[in-house]
Amino acid sequence: xxxxxxxxxxxxxxxxxxxxxxxxxxxxxxxxxxxxxxxxxxxxxxxxxxxxxxxxxxxxxxxxxxxxxxxxxxxxxxxxxxxxxxxxxxxxxxxxxxxxxxxxxxxxxxxxxxxxxxxxxxxxxxxxxxxxxxxxxxxxxxxxxxxxxxxxxxxxxxxxxxxxxxxxxxxxxxxxxxxxxxxxxxxxxxxxxxxxxxxxxxxxxxxxxxxxxxxxxxxxxxxxxxxxxxxxxxxxxxxxxxxxxxxxxxxxxxxxxxxxxxxxxxxxxxxxxxxxxxxxxxxxxxxxxxxxxxxxxxxxxxxxxxxxxxxxxxxxx
Numbered sequence: 263x264x265x266x267x268x269x270x271x272x273x274x275x276x277x278x279x280x281x282x283x284x285x286x287x288x289x290x291x292x293x294x295x296x297x298x299x300x301x302x303x304x305x306x307x308x309x310x311x312x313x314x315x316x317x318x319x320x321x322x323x324x325x326x327x328x329x330x331x332x333x334x335x336x337x338x339x340x341x342x343x344x345x346x347x348x349x350x351x352x353x354x355x356x357x358x359x360x361x362x363x364x365x366x367x368x369x370x371x372x373x374x375x376x377x378x379x380x381x382x383x384x385x386x387x388x389x390x391x392x393x394x395x396x397x398x399x400x401x402x403x404x405x406x407x408x409x410x411x412x413x414x415x416x417x418x419x420x421x422x423x424x425x426x427x428x429x430x431x432x433x434x435x436x437x438x439x440x441x442x443x444x445x446x447x448x449x450x451x452x453x454x455x456x457x458x459x460x461x462x463x464x465x466x467x468x469x470x471x472x473x474x475x476x477x478x479x480x481x482x483x484x485x486x487x488x489x490x491x492x493x494x495x496x497x498x499x500x501x502x503x504x505x506x507x508x509x510x511x512x513x514x515x516x517x518x519x520x521x522x523x524x525x526x527x528x529x530x531x532x533x534x535x536x537x538x539x540x541x542x543x544x545x546x547x548x549x550x551x552x553x554x555x556x557x558x559x560x561x562x563x564x565x566x567x568x569x570x571x572x573x574x575x576x577x578x579x
Contacts, residue, residue, distance in 0.1 A: 373474025501541025
């Protein structure tokens, strides 16, 4: 369970809050240095025409940590962000599925309350048009209730929520909120007053792990002990530079690769790269480093499969 003291949450081994001034400075640096970089962005766009529903597993990368996960007839949206985080952080790519072309959304999963994961405009638009069941970390439910969301579930680490599909199939969706090593904050004085974490999604015989934001830590091994079979894992690989600053809040590609091995999963899909300039690196450096790590570890990856979806590309399993 997470450690909590005086209404704030802490990662294991931490007794005080880390400052975030350097993290913010790094984000601004990356935004302005690489804002106008063109590179080969067009080659990373491959929009698939959205499908309404799917019994088999289909995953579409919309950008950053936003995925449309379709399985067992359910449509699940993770950390929905369809706009810019702010004027300072414009999107490099537009959303892989435009908001007005989204299918019906049954469930929204939130990993934590940072603005590039819990984006108010996108969430409110979902409430107006689709009324999904929102499942959030401990400490975040009040925001959704204040905004008149009708279905909100709040979970602590290792707690589960089951949702039954309303059609004749009676398909069950099991959601388990799991640890991550990160932090939360939306304002000046609310650091770590809500929890952060990751999700295991189980439905129709598939197991999908959505990591949210995290540094590399032993929690991946602990999760694998409880969930020895993970079909697909969605892991963040950026921002990555400068490493001395970002290692306290984000994994790089090599650490994400090790997390993939720790989780004993079959399929690896990277995320949290290429959508916003949050680090002082070219937008495609995390994916280049991931390819290099994979090529250098083929002896340990002979039974594994990596997918490098383009923005808007749907992968079917």
